[in-house]
Amino acid sequence: MAAKITDICIACGACIDECPVEAIVDDSENPTGAETYYVFADKCVECVGHHSSPACIEACPTEGCIVLGA
Numbered sequence: 001m002a003a004k005i006t007d008i009c010i011a012c013g014a015c016i017d018e019c020p021v022e023a024i025v026d027d028s029e030n031p032t033g034a035e036t037y038y039v040f041a042d043k044c045v046e047c048v049g050h051h052s053s054p055a056c057i058e059a060c061p062t063e064g065c066i067v068l069g070a
């Protein structure tokens, strides 16, 4: 399980600096070529932020954009 950024990402940038392990890259570095931010699943540690959910999910203004998946 790791965080996954879905295609409704608006590339706002709010999540990237919140990740404690630098697992998130911006759209210019997304290996899939999509114009969204991207989580490297092998780096994500499913961290817990200030409100008991992953820091990136807490930071993201787009409801449902980041999900915990396989």
Ligand code: SF4
Pocket: 002, 003, 018, 019, 020, 021, 022, 023, 024, 039, 043, 044, 045, 046, 047, 048, 054, 055, 056, 057
């Ligand atoms: S869950 Fe935590 S470790 Fe994983 S991408 Fe989000 S902020 Fe980074």
Ligand code: SF4
Pocket: 005, 008, 009, 010, 011, 012, 013, 014, 015, 016, 037, 059, 060, 061, 062, 065, 066
């Ligand atoms: S905070 Fe959400 S909408 Fe903004 S770049 Fe990150 S995943 Fe995309």
